[in-house]
Amino acid sequence: MPISSLVLTLDASPERRASALREVARDPRITLGTPLEERWLPVVTDTGSLSEGEALAESLRDLPGVSFVDVVMVDFSEEER
Amino acid sequence: MDRRDFLKGTAMTAATLAASRLAYGQDKAAGTPPAVTGGQGVQWNKAPCRFCGTGCHVQVGVQNGKVVAIAGDQQAPVNKGLLCVKGYHVGLALYGSDRLTTPLLKKGDTHVPISWEEAIDIVARRVLKDPKGFGLYGSGQWTIPEGYAASKFVKGGLGSNQLDANARLCMASAVTGFLATYGVDEPAGCYDDLDACDVLIMWGNNPAEMHPVLFSRVIDRRSRGEKVTLIDIGTRKTRTSGFCDHSLRFKPNTDLAIACGIAHLLVENGTYDKAFVEAHCAFRAPSEPAALEGKAITFEEYRELLKPYTPEKVEAISGVPAKDLRMLADLFGRRDVRITSLWCMGMNQHTRGTAINNLVHGLHLLSGHFGKPGDAPTSLTGQPSACGTVREVGTLAHALPGGRVVARPEHRAQMEEIWNVPKGRLHDKPGYHTLEMWKRFSTPTEQGGDIHTLWVQVTNPAQTLPNTHKLVDPSRKLADKFLIVSDVYPSATARIADLILPSAMWVEKNGMVGNSERRTQQWFKMVKPPGQARDDAWQLIAVAHRLLELGFEGMKDKDGRFLFEVKGKDGKPVPLWDFAHYYDVNVDEHLFEEYRKTTRIKHKDLAPYQEYVKARGLRWPVVQQPDGSWRETRFRFAGFDDPYVKKGRDIQFYHSTTHDDRAQIWFSPYEPPPESPDTEFPFWLCTGRVIEHWHSGTMTMRIPQLQRAMPQAYVEMNRADARRLGVGNGDQVTVETRRGKLDLPVWVGGRGEPPEGSLFVPFFDERLLINGLTLDEHDPFSKQPDYKKCAARVRRRELVAEKQG
Numbered sequence: 001m002p003i004s005s006l007v008l009t010l011d012a013s014p015e016r017r018a019s020a021l022r023e024v025a026r027d028p029r030i031t032l033g034t035p036l037e038e039r040w041l042p043v044v045t046d047t048g049s050l051s052e053g054e055a056l057a058e059s060l061r062d063l064p065g066v067s068f069v070d071v072v073m074v075d076f077s078e079e080e081r
Numbered sequence: 082m083d084r085r086d087f088l089k090g091t092a093m094t095a096a097t098l099a100a101s102r103l104a105y106g107q108d109k110a111a112g113t114p115p116a117v118t119g120g121q122g123v124q125w126n127k128a129p130c131r132f133c134g135t136g137c138h139v140q141v142g143v144q145n146g147k148v149v150a151i152a153g154d155q156q157a158p159v160n161k162g163l164l165c166v167k168g169y170h171v172g173l174a175l176y177g178s179d180r181l182t183t184p185l186l187k188k189g190d191t192h193v194p195i196s197w198e199e200a201i202d203i204v205a206r207r208v209l210k211d212p213k214g215f216g217l218y219g220s221g222q223w224t225i226p227e228g229y230a231a232s233k234f235v236k237g238g239l240g241s242n243q244l245d246a247n248a249r250l251c252m253a254s255a256v257t258g259f260l261a262t263y264g265v266d267e268p269a270g271c272y273d274d275l276d277a278c279d280v281l282i283m284w285g286n287n288p289a290e291m292h293p294v295l296f297s298r299v300i301d302r303r304s305r306g307e308k309v310t311l312i313d314i315g316t317r318k319t320r321t322s323g324f325c326d327h328s329l330r331f332k333p334n335t336d337l338a339i340a341c342g343i344a345h346l347l348v349e350n351g352t353y354d355k356a357f358v359e360a361h362c363a364f365r366a367p368s369e370p371a372a373l374e375g376k377a378i379t380f381e382e383y384r385e386l387l388k389p390y391t392p393e394k395v396e397a398i399s400g401v402p403a404k405d406l407r408m409l410a411d412l413f414g415r416r417d418v419r420i421t422s423l424w425c426m427g428m429n430q431h432t433r434g435t436a437i438n439n440l441v442h443g444l445h446l447l448s449g450h451f452g453k454p455g456d457a458p459t460s461l462t463g464q465p466s467a468c469g470t471v472r473e474v475g476t477l478a479h480a481l482p483g484g485r486v487v488a489r490p491e492h493r494a495q496m497e498e499i500w501n502v503p504k505g506r507l508h509d510k511p512g513y514h515t516l517e518m519w520k521r522f523s524t525p526t527e528q529g530g531d532i533h534t535l536w537v538q539v540t541n542p543a544q545t546l547p548n549t550h551k552l553v554d555p556s557r558k559l560a561d562k563f564l565i566v567s568d569v570y571p572s573a574t575a576r577i578a579d580l581i582l583p584s585a586m587w588v589e590k591n592g593m594v595g596n597s598e599r600r601t602q603q604w605f606k607m608v609k610p611p612g613q614a615r616d617d618a619w620q621l622i623a624v625a626h627r628l629l630e631l632g633f634e635g636m637k638d639k640d641g642r643f644l645f646e647v648k649g650k651d652g653k654p655v656p657l658w659d660f661a662h663y664y665d666v667n668v669d670e671h672l673f674e675e676y677r678k679t680t681r682i683k684h685k686d687l688a689p690y691q692e693y694v695k696a697r698g699l700r701w702p703v704v705q706q707p708d709g710s711w712r713e714t715r716f717r718f719a720g721f722d723d724p725y726v727k728k729g730r731d732i733q734f735y736h737s738t739t740h741d742d743r744a745q746i747w748f749s750p751y752e753p754p755p756e757s758p759d760t761e762f763p764f765w766l767c768t769g770r771v772i773e774h775w776h777s778g779t780m781t782m783r784i785p786q787l788q789r790a791m792p793q794a795y796v797e798m799n800r801a802d803a804r805r806l807g808v809g810n811g812d813q814v815t816v817e818t819r820r821g822k823l824d825l826p827v828w829v830g831g832r833g834e835p836p837e838g839s840l841f842v843p844f845f846d847e848r849l850l851i852n853g854l855t856l857d858e859h860d861p862f863s864k865q866p867d868y869k870k871c872a873a874r875v876r877r878r879e880l881v882a883e884k885q886g
Contacts, residue, residue, distance in 0.1 A: 003085070003088045003089055003092050004092065004169075005092040005093065005095045005096035005099070005152070006096060007096055007099045007100045007103055007163075009103065009301070009304050012304075031089065031093065033093050033096055033097050033100070034097070035100075036097075036100045036101055036103075036104035036105075037104045037105075039104065039304065040100040040101075040103045040104040041100065042093060042096030042097040042099070042100040043096060044089050044092040044093050044096060046085075046089065050785075050786055051785070051786060051789065054786050054789075054790070067304065068297070068300060068301075068304065070099060070103070070163045070297065071153075071163075071164060071165075071166070071169050072095045072096050072099040072152065072153045072162055072163060072164070072169075073091075073092055073095045073096070073150070073151065073152035073153065073169070074150065074151055074152075074169045074170070075088055075092070075142070075149065075150040076149065076150065076151075076172065076173065
C-alpha cells in the first residue's frame with residue numbers, strides 16, 4: 001500500500017480548476033490538502049501497489065484543469081520487490 | 082497514531098511544503114525548509130540522486146537495513162523538494178534481483194565465483210604484465226574520491242596516463258568550448274539563471290525529458306504568471322518543444338550556420354554590445370594547422386568572415402526561416418531581456434562540437450548577455466559527477482587533478498609533490514582518449530594494439546561506445562586481451578568480461594559528486610551492499626596494495642610508504658586493503674582533503690569535507706570568509722559575486738587564454754558532416770535518451786515501474802515516412818547503417834516527431850544495441866564522437882525492397 005505525495009498545478013481558468021478539484025475529490029485514494037494561491041494543490045495518494053500509484057499520477061496528468069503534476073515523495077516500504 | 086496515518090501525515094507535510102515552494106518561488110519558501118523527519122523506525126538522511134547531472138537531493142528513508150522510501154529534499158536548492166520519475170524510484174535501483182554479489186572469473190563459456198583475494202591478485206598481475214598497456218576506463222558516475230583514487234593509481238602509481246572516462250562521450254566538447262573561450266572549464270552561471278532569465282534558448286536540448294526538475298523550475302515560473310519565452314532549436318520535435326513559444330527545426334549539423342547567422346545580424350545591425358565586447362572580449366578563428374587556441378583575428382576580420390551568413394543563406398543551409406533567424410538576432414540584440422542558453426548532448430556529440438560550443442558562447446559575449454543573473458551560456462551534464470570527477474579531478478588521458486595537464490612540467494611537479502612521489506614519476510605524454518583506447522584494445526597486439534588489459538568501472542561501454550562492432554567486439558576474440566568490469570549488475574559489458582568485480586552503489590558507500598552548476602555534494606553510507614559487493618575505491622586501493630606486496634615500486638611514495646596510506650587515530654596505518662577495516666576511517670574524507678589541495682590553481686576552491694556534510698552542496702569557488710564561514714560562488718567572473726574578480730571590475734575573465742582578462746569570441750564556419758544521407762542510406766539517424774531510463778538502463782530497466790513504463794527501444798519515424806514504407810506502430814523494421822543493422826518496432830506519433838527523412842532510436846535497451854550502428858567519427862579537439870547524425874536506411878522486415886529516399 002504505497003503512499004505518495006504529489007503537487008498538482010491547476011489551470012489558471014477558475015472553471016477548469018473547479019472541475020479538476022471536483023474530479024480529484026471524488027477519488028477515495030486521494031487525500032486533498034489545502035490549495036495554495038488556489039493553484040497549487042498538495043495531495044497524498046494511497047494505492048494498492050506502486051504501479052497503481054503510477055497509473056493514478058499519470059491519469060492526474062491527463063485530467064482537464066491539471067497543468068502539471070510534481071511527485072514529491074514515494075514510500076515503497078510495503079511494495080513487493 | 083498508526084504507521085499509515087503517520088506516513089500519510091508526513092507525506093502531506095512534504096507535499097504542502099513543495100506546493101509552497103511552487104506557489105511562492107524560492108525566496109519565500111527558503112525560510113521554512115524543514116526536512117522530512119524520522120519516526121516509526123525510518124531513519125532519514127540526505128543524498129544526491131544517483132542518476133543525472135542535475136544534482137537533485139533526495140531524502141533516503143532506511144528501515145531494517147533497507148532503503149524503504151525516497152522524498153525530494155526540501156532543503157535542496159537544486160530541486161526544492163521535487164523529483165522526476167527516475168528520482169523518486171532511485172531507491173529501487175539497489176534491489177534488482179540480479180545484483181552482482183561475488184567476483185566472477187570467466188572460465189570457458191561461463192563465469193565462476195572466485196574469492197576477492199584471487200580477483201585482486203589477477204588484476205595486479207595483469208598490471209605487472211606491462212603497466213603501460215594497462216588501461217583504466219572510468220566514469221562520470223565515479224564519485225570524486227573514487228576518481229581521485231583512480232588518477233593517483235594510474236598517474237601517480239603506474240606512471241602512465243592510460244586513464245580515460247565515459248564523460249569523453251557526453252561532455253568533452255563542452256570542456257574544449259569553455260577552454261577555448263574562457264581559458265578554464267565549466268559554466269560561469271548556475272541554475273539561478275533559470276529563475277531570472279526572460280528568454281530560455283535550448284540548443285538541441287530536451288530538458289523536459291533529460292533534466293525535468295530544471296525544466297519544471299521554468300514552467301513553474303510561467304504558472305505563477307511570469308513571462309518566460311522558451312525557444313527550442315533542434316533537429317526533431319521533443320516533449321520540450323510542446324512548451325515552447327518558438328520551436329525551430331534545423332537540418333543536422335547546420336547549427337553552426339545558425340549561430341554564425343545570428344552573429345552576422347548582430348554585427349551588421351549594430352545591435353551587438355559594443356561596450357562589453359571592447360572591454361572584455363577578443364576575436365578568434367580556426368588556425369592552420371588546427372589548434373584549440375586558434376588564431377587571433379580583428380573585429381573587422383570577424384565581420385568579414387560572417388558576411389556569407391546572411392539570413393537567406395542560412396535558411397538555405399539549415400532550413401530555419403530567415404524571419405526566425407532575425408527574431409533570434411533581435412532577442413540577442415536587446416539589452417532589456419536576459420537570455421540563458423542551455424545545451425547538452427545535441428551540441429556536444431557533434432564532429433564540430435568544440436566549434437558550436439564556441440559559437441554559442443560567442444553569441445552571449447557578442448551581445449553582452451553574460452555575467453548577470455539570467456544572462457548565461459550553460460552546458461548541462463548527463464552524469465552525476467561528469468563535472469565533479471571527470472572534469473575537476475581530471476580523470477582523462479591528458480589531465481591531472483585540479484585542471485592540470487600532463488604535458489606541462491610544472492603541473493607534473495606540483496602533483497608529484499602533493500602525491501609525494503619521486504620526481505619524474507608522472508609521464509609527460511597523454512594516454513589514449515576513449516575511442517583510441519578501445520580501438521587499441523580491439524586491435525591485435527602485433528598490429529599495434531598496445532592496450533592488453535582494460536579495467537572498466539561504473540560504466541557500460543559495450544552498450545554506450547559508438548560503432549561497437551569495431552571498438553569492442555574484436556577484443557573479445559583476441560586471446561591476450563583481458564577485460565575487467567566493476568559493476569553492480571550484469572550489464573552488456575560485464576557479461577563479456579573476463580573478470581567481474583561486484584561493486585557497492587550509491588548509499589551503500591560514502592560518496593561525493595559534482596553537478597552541472599559547480600555544486601559539490603556529499604553523502605554517507607546508509608545500507609550495506611549485498612553479498613560481497615565492495616566500493617570501487619576500495620577495489621583500486623586493494624589492487625594498489627597487492628602490487629606493493631608483489632614488489633611494484635610505483636605503489637610506494639618517495640618515503641617508502643604505501644601510496645594510499647591513511648593513519649588511524651592511534652597514528653598507525655589503517656589496513657584499508659582489508660575490507661573489514663575499510664570503514665575504520667572515512668577514506669572519502671582523506672582522499673577529498675588531499676584532492677582539495679589541488680583545486681586552487683584554477684580558482685575552483687573547495688571547502689573542507691565537513692562543510693559538505695552540513696550542506697546540500699556548495700558551488701565552487703568556495704572561499705573562507707573573515708568570520709571563518711565558507712561562501713559559495715553563484716556567478717563566476719562577475720564582480721558582484723566572484724571573489725576572484727578584482728575589486729571595481731564588473732567582469733574579469735581571469736583565466737583568459739590571451740592573459741589579458743578577455744574571453745574569445747570565435748568564428749567557425751559551417752561544414753558538412755562526415756556522413757550524410759545519400760541514395761543508398763537516405764535517412765538521418767539520431768540516438769538519445771528517454772525520461773524513464775537513465776543512459777544504458779542498467780539500473781532503471783531493473784526498476785519494475787520504469788521498465789513497465791518504457792519496456793523496450795523503438796525507432797521513431799515521421800508519419801509520412803511510415804506511410805510510404807507501409808508500416809505503423811509496433812511493426813518491425815530493420816534499421817541499417819554502413820556499420821550494422823538492428824530490428825526495431827516502429828513508433829509513430831509518439832512523444833517526439835522526427836522530421837521526414839529522420840529516425841530516432843534511444844540507447845537504453847541492452848537487447849537492442851543501437852550503438853552497433855553509430856558513427857565513431859569525432860571532434861578533432863575534444864575527441865567526442867557524434868551519436869546524433871549518420872546515414873541510415875530502413876525497411877520492413879517482411880520486405881526485401883529497400884526504402885528509397
